Amino acid sequence: MGTPASKRLFKEYRALSSDPPDGITAGPVSEDDMFVWEALIQGPEGTPFEGGVFPAELKFPRDYPLAPPTMRFMVDVWHPNVVYPNGTVCISILHPPGDDPHHYEQASERWSPIQSVEKILISVMSMLAEPNDESPANVDAARMWREKRAEYETRVRDNVRKSLGL
Amino acid sequence: MDPSFDLPDSTDWISTSLPLFESLEAALRCEVCKEFYDGPVITACSHTFCSICIRRCITNDGKCPACKQAVQADKLLPNIAIREIVNRFQVTREDALELARRDKEELRVAENGGKKRKLDDTDLEDEDVGRQTRSRTTRSSQRSNGAREPRIEIPDSEDEGDAYVPEGLVPCPLCMKAMKEVQIWTHMETDCPKAQSSAPASRSRTKSKVMNPLQRRQKNESPAPARLPQLTYALLRETQLRDKLKELGIPASGKKDLLIRRHTEWLHLWNSNCDSDQVKTKRELLKELDVWERTQGGNARVVENKVMKKDYDGKAHADTHKSQFDELIANARRERAALKKKIAEDQIEGVQPTGTEGQNPEPPHPKPPAIVEAVNPYEGNDSALAIIREKVEEANRGGNILQSLEQHTSTSDLNTEAEPKVGHRAHSISSGIANPLGSPSRKMPMFTLPEDPVVDIDATSTH
Numbered sequence: 172m173g174t175p176a177s178k179r180l181f182k183e184y185r186a187l188s189s190d191p192p193d194g195i196t197a198g199p200v201s202e203d204d205m206f207v208w209e210a211l212i213q214g215p216e217g218t219p220f221e222g223g224v225f226p227a228e229l230k231f232p233r234d235y236p237l238a239p240p241t242m243r244f245m246v247d248v249w250h251p252n253v254v255y256p257n258g259t260v261c262i263s264i265l266h267p268p269g270d271d272p273h274h275y276e277q278a279s280e281r282w283s284p285i286q287s288v289e290k291i292l293i294s295v296m297s298m299l300a301e302p303n304d305e306s307p308a309n310v311d312a313a314r315m316w317r318e319k320r321a322e323y324e325t326r327v328r329d330n331v332r333k334s335l336g337l
Numbered sequence: 338m339d340p341s342f343d344l345p346d347s348t349d350w351i352s353t354s355l356p357l358f359e360s361l362e363a364a365l366r367c368e369v370c371k372e373f374y375d376g377p378v379i380t381a382c383s384h385t386f387c388s389i390c391i392r393r394c395i396t397n398d399g400k401c402p403a404c405k406q407a408v409q410a411d412k413l414l415p416n417i418a419i420r421e422i423v424n425r426f427q428v429t430r431e432d433a434l435e436l437a438r439r440d441k442e443e444l445r446v447a448e449n450g451g452k453k454r455k456l457d458d459t460d461l462e463d464e465d466v467g468r469q470t471r472s473r474t475t476r477s478s479q480r481s482n483g484a485r486e487p488r489i490e491i492p493d494s495e496d497e498g499d500a501y502v503p504e505g506l507v508p509c510p511l512c513m514k515a516m517k518e519v520q521i522w523t524h525m526e527t528d529c530p531k532a533q534s535s536a537p538a539s540r541s542r543t544k545s546k547v548m549n550p551l552q553r554r555q556k557n558e559s560p561a562p563a564r565l566p567q568l569t570y571a572l573l574r575e576t577q578l579r580d581k582l583k584e585l586g587i588p589a590s591g592k593k594d595l596l597i598r599r600h601t602e603w604l605h606l607w608n609s610n611c612d613s614d615q616v617k618t619k620r621e622l623l624k625e626l627d628v629w630e631r632t633q634g635g636n637a638r639v640v641e642n643k644v645m646k647k648d649y650d651g652k653a654h655a656d657t658h659k660s661q662f663d664e665l666i667a668n669a670r671r672e673r674a675a676l677k678k679k680i681a682e683d684q685i686e687g688v689q690p691t692g693t694e695g696q697n698p699e700p701p702h703p704k705p706p707a708i709v710e711a712v713n714p715y716e717g718n719d720s721a722l723a724i725i726r727e728k729v730e731e732a733n734r735g736g737n738i739l740q741s742l743e744q745h746t747s748t749s750d751l752n753t754e755a756e757p758k759v760g761h762r763a764h765s766i767s768s769g770i771a772n773p774l775g776s777p778s779r780k781m782p783m784f785t786l787p788e789d790p791v792v793d794i795d796a797t798s799t800h
Contacts, residue, residue, distance in 0.1 A: 174632040175370055175393075182346055182371045189348040190359075233633050236369060237397040267398075284394050284402040285368035 176235040180205040183288050195292045197229070206231045208240075210292055214331060215300040219324040223331035227260070227295075229288065239265050239282035242291065246334040249326050251302040251313035261308035264294045345430070346371075353437035354444065362430075365423050369394065369402055374423045376613035378413040382406045385416050388609035396601055410567070415612045424614075428510050562616065564608045570597045586619070587626060591635045602629050 184198050184205075194213030199205050208229040214220030225248060231240040242265060244258035252261050263280035307313030315323040347362035367374050369390035376388040384403040386394070392410055394402050401408045506515040512529050568581065575593040582589040582596060587603050589596065606622045655662065 174628065175390075176632075178344075178372075179370055182344060185344065185346050186348050186371075189346075190351055234397075237393060283400075283405065284390070284397075 174233075176231065176233060177205040179236055180208075180231060180288075184208075187289055192289060192293060194296065195289070197288055197292060200228075206233070206235075208288070210242075210288075212292060212296055212299075215296055218300045219327035220299045220331060223334060225299075225334070227258070229291075236284040236286070238267055239286070240288070240291070241265065242295065247330045249309070249312050249323070249330055250299065251304045251307040251309055251316050252298055253309060253312075255309045255312065259308070260295055260298075261306075262294055262298050262303070264291055349434055350437065352441065353434065354440040355433075355437040358433075358437070362426070365419075365426055373427055374416075374419055376609055377416040377419045377423070378612050379416040379419075380408045381412050382408065385419055388413065388415075388612035389605055392605045392609055396605070410608070411564075413612070420614060425507070425510075429508065562607075562611055564611050565604050567604065568600065570600075587623065588630070595635045599626070599630070599634055602626060602634070 180199070187195075187197055194215070195210065197208055197210035200207050200209050208231070210227045210229060212225045212227060214223035214225065226245040228243050228245055229240045230243075232238045242260040244253060244260065246258070247256060248258060249255065253259070254261065264282055264286060266281050302313070302316055304313040304317055312323070315326070347359050347366060350356055350358040350362060365373055367377070367385075367387040367390055369386055372387070374385065374387055377385050378388045378391060379385050380391065380401050382401050382404050384401050386402070391402075391408070391413060394400070395408055395410050399407055399409075505517070507518045507521065508515050509521055509524055509529055511525060514524075514529075516524060565585075568578070570578065570593075573581070575596065578593060578596045578600070579589045582600060585600075585603060587599065591599070603622075603626055606625055610617050610622060
């Protein structure tokens with residue numbers, strides 16, 4: 172405690188646990204270390220991810236909230252914006268401002284200190300529903316999503332079923 | 338960590354009878370640190386942040402966190418109105434929250450056991466509750482309309498802190514007497530019973546450090562500490578920068594990079610202190626710089642590495658370094674196998690002259706059930722089964738199955754073993770030793786030929 176980063180993380184944890192958004196749970200893995208969190212995200216309804224619960228790990232830098240955390244899914248997620256197979260999530264809100272060599276993203280979409288864990292997780296949830304195939308982290312998944320949607324959805328559903336042990 | 342559970346947060350209001358206060362309080366908190374504004378300043382783009390927060394952000398990327406427009410530290414102006422609102426709100430927060438909580442609690446009691454418990458105003462209350470259990474918002478909106486105002490009177494309030502303040506009035510921060518806001522200053526200067534006598538006591542009772550207005554006025558008269566200018570680090574050599582740090586009275590150790598970061602942080606602390614109405618002493622600022630030093634500055638690494646983290650993830654470590662571990666294990670295996678082979682070789686060489694090749698008169702005596710067991714994994718694989726059956730027959734006929742099997746082993750060994758140029762026999766023996774798991778050969782005497790071909794079938798089947 173004491174540093175601005177851990178204090179703010181603790182506040183976010185409190186706020187998230189007393190007023191959690193739908194389908195999202197998150198908190199530090201251990202209360203001794205505010206800088207590593209675990210999150211559970213429900214697959215959004217009406218998408219092939221529906222019914223799945225996706226555990227993810229968030230790691231925060233010491234100068235949070237000046238710099239964004241990194242996020243990694245702990246299960247297989249076949250998605251244009253998730254690195255396969257290591258699960259790292261690549262969306263604009265997780266990219267520090269000014270770090271965009273390809274100019275794919277608007278500056279306003281990127282990380283800013285007024286963003287929060289809650290907003291990240293909500294963005295990730297909507298990312299699951301609506302992939303951004305302009306700057307894919309998983310090119311194969313992006314191509315499959317664009318060209319063979321049925322195959323993509325089958326694969327995603329299979330992964331969901333596998334992750335639930337069915 | 339435990340005391341921090343008391344950290345006040347805007348979500349405290351959610352579980353009270355005034356859930357809408359959550360958004361009110363959230364509006365009074367800085368979006369960067371989520372605390373009440375501390376020395377709020379307004380940017381050129383009209384966004385307000387704590388002075389320290391926006392200064393750190395500007396150093397980080399030079400942009401407003403809310404709208405991403407370029408902002409400069411020297412264009413920041415104190416936002417006095419917000420500062421006053423936050424200070425007042427913090428004074429009343431605790432009491433208001435307590436009141437709203439207690440109110441909620443009473444409602445809950447009334448809802449759960451309204452029939453059993455005798456409340457002072459039971460008749461009215463029960464009807465009321467029955468009508469209003471549907472939604473929170475309905476209730477709170479009705480409440481603000483004054484529908485249930487009579488109940489708000491607290492019959493047995495222990496102290497004046499819980500005094501009810503009618504709408505449009507504010508409590509005097511000292512004696513809690515309700516009055517119009519414009520009257521407060523004259524009230525406190527002239528007829529407030531607590532203004533002179535017990536002002537310190539009342540201040541210590543409230544958690545926030547809002548000052549007695551009289552004191553604040555005096556404070557404002559003293560000249561505010563001057564803001565420190567930015568340095569152009571690129572133009573300064575390390576020694577010059579070190580001297581600057583010494584002049585400022587802050588630690589001057591470390592490399593230039595660290596000196597720059599430390600100086601920048603000191604500017605954050607010092608200049609934001611200038612924007613605050615509760616000016617901290619230099620000693621306090623130095624203490625804060627020390628905290629920074631330990632967490633993000635020069636001492637950060639050392640502290641982190643000193644102790645192993647409690648939740649140290651051994652599995653993850655094992656996973657990330659798997660290739661290295663595998664290599665080590667493989668090395669160890671190879672070395673051990675080589676060593677054993679060498680020993681076996683030496684001994685065989687010693688024994689060889691009296692070797693009994695072909696002097697093993699008893700024909701191999703395979704055990705049919707064991708073979709069936711070994712065959713099981715190949716169920717359905719007819720060609721494999723046929724081969725095995727053939728061999729079994731051959732063995733039963735007393736042929737030289739051993740030899741053919743040994744050839745099999747040695748060819749399979751050629752692919753895997755490091756030293757293929759060893760005699761057949763040495764191979765069959767050493768492979769028995771090197772692979773002791775579940776192999777019946779383990780119980781065999783070292784220098785007699787294995788009588789049981791099952792072992793060797795095993796070896797060929799792994800091929």
